[in-house]
Amino acid sequence: MTTKHTSIKDHEIESLIQQEIQREETTINLIASENYASTEVLKVLGSVLTNKYAEGYPGKRYYAGCTIVDHVEKLAIERCKKLFGADHINVQPHSGSQANMAVYMTALKPDDTVLGMGLAEGGHMTHGHPKNFSSIYYNAIQYGVDRETEQLNYNAIAELAHKHKPKLIIAGASAYSRSIDFAQFAKIAKEVGAFFLADIAHIAGLVAAGFHPSPIEYADFVTSTTHKTLRGPRGGLTMCKNSYAADLDKAVMPGIQGGPFMHVIAAKAVCFLEALQPSFKEYQQQIIANAKAMAHAFQDLGYRIVSGGTDNHLFIVDVRSKNITGRQAEHALEKAGITVSRSCIPFDSQKPWVTSGIRIGTPAITTRGMKEKEVIEIAQLIDDVLAYAEDEKYLEKIRRKILDFCKRYLLYQ
Numbered sequence: 001m002t003t004k005h006t007s008i009k010d011h012e013i014e015s016l017i018q019q020e021i022q023r024e025e026t027t028i029n030l031i032a033s034e035n036y037a038s039t040e041v042l043k044v045l046g047s048v049l050t051n052k053y054a055e056g057y058p059g060k061r062y063y064a065g066c067t068i069v070d071h072v073e074k075l076a077i078e079r080c081k082k083l084f085g086a087d088h089i090n091v092q093p094h095s096g097s098q099a100n101m102a103v104y105m106t107a108l109k110p111d112d113t114v115l116g117m118g119l120a121e122g123g124h125m126t127h128g129h130p131k132n133f134s135s136i137y138y139n140a141i142q143y144g145v146d147r148e149t150e151q152l153n154y155n156a157i158a159e160l161a162h163k164h165k166p167k168l169i170i171a172g173a174s175a176y177s178r179s180i181d182f183a184q185f186a187k188i189a190k191e192v193g194a195f196f197l198a199d200i201a202h203i204a205g206l207v208a209a210g211f212h213p214s215p216i217e218y219a220d221f222v223t224s225t226t227h228k229t230l231r232g233p234r235g236g237l238t239m240c241k242n243s244y245a246a247d248l249d250k251a252v253m254p255g256i257q258g259g260p261f262m263h264v265i266a267a268k269a270v271c272f273l274e275a276l277q278p279s280f281k282e283y284q285q286q287i288i289a290n291a292k293a294m295a296h297a298f299q300d301l302g303y304r305i306v307s308g309g310t311d312n313h314l315f316i317v318d319v320r321s322k323n324i325t326g327r328q329a330e331h332a333l334e335k336a337g338i339t340v341s342r343s344c345i346p347f348d349s350q351k352p353w354v355t356s357g358i359r360i361g362t363p364a365i366t367t368r369g370m371k372e373k374e375v376i377e378i379a380q381l382i383d384d385v386l387a388y389a390e391d392e393k394y395l396e397k398i399r400r401k402i403l404d405f406c407k408r409y410l411l412y413q
């Protein structure tokens with residue numbers, strides 16, 4: 001993947017873009033929710049489609065001059081349908097949070113009860129975090145993982161559902177390394193008469209490529225972002241059964257958004273086309289192979305991996321054995337040129353700002369062409385950093401090693 005950045009006249013912004021290109025080129029990105037969008041996606045994001053207002057939907061807009069962008073949006077929907085096989089798709093949500101908000105607006109009334117995974121145990125803010133709209137305007141009940149297995153316990157989730165009778169149950173996570181049983185969630189939702197939302201933001205690429213079971217046949221609503229494993233532009237989308245289509249569309253616009261970002265929708269269309277290619281399957285397979293190889297490498301180095309391993313694109317390393325916190329680990333690694341996210345481990349005694357773990361994801365490095373051999377090397381480098389997290393000189397030495405390493409996997413040339 002290569003991109004020639006065309007320089008722009010605003011020197012201050014140009015300089016910052018150049019610095020960001022340099023940062024991306026010279027660091028190892030293990031942030032599980034990030035990726036490198038293709039040159040095509042980047043070009044389309046910078047296209048004149050950004051100029052167009054198009055409130056409404058194809059064929060029914062509140063603005064003149066929308067014939068061309070109607071085609072753009074229809075193409076994005078058509079390709080997304082091929083990818084996921086959903087009945088109805090709305091590609092307008094600006095983000096994953098807005099994709100979720102649109103489902104709340106469609107399925108619930110204020111103060112209705114929702115059951116979602118707690119942020120500290122791997123869930124997302126919009127699944128009921130106390131400071132998020134999902135808890136401010138709704139009655140949010142949270143489930144977590146089993147203390148012993150650190151995996152979802154469907155009996156415990158069913159118990160909570162029967163006790164609280166939520167109107168919406170949400171499956172999906174930001175920091176959960178195991179396969180999610182959407183059929184089980186759907187069964188629980190049916191038992192208590194709840195709607196079922198599957199948020200596949202993190203695993204969308206794996207689902208599209210067939211390496212994680214799809215929730216489409218089980219869920220009333222499925223939401224996603226387009227920039228994580230899906231490797232497209234930053235954005236969201238919401239899918240649903242036909243019976244909710246009209247209400248969902250109204251919830252997105254005028255419910256929570258005005259004009260759709262037509263340049264982003266066009267870039268989503270490009271991303272969907274890329275994801276329909278056979279090479280995308282190979283890419284997703286390699287993401288998982290890399291995550292598994294790297295998690296094993298950490299285990300060989302004496303680390304505990306939350307839940308004992310991974311089925312997807314990420315895993316959580318418990319760093320307590322190195323007598324440091326997740327935050328200290330994140331900072332030391334950033335100094336050495338490796339970006340990770342600090343992450344709570346289940347039942348963490350540290351605050352979410354501090355944490356006892358780091359979340360490691362392989363989508364970005366896999367885009368860069370790294371395979372099992374390289375991820376094992378990276379695990380070793382991370383171990384070195386964590387062992388000498390306070391030693392600035394040693395971190396500088398590792399930084400130089402990482403600079404050399406990155407030269408082997410150029411992104412933009």
Ligand code: DSN
Nearest residue numbers: 033096124174175201
């Ligand atoms: N903030 C994203 C992540 O890092 O997982 C979730 O939206």
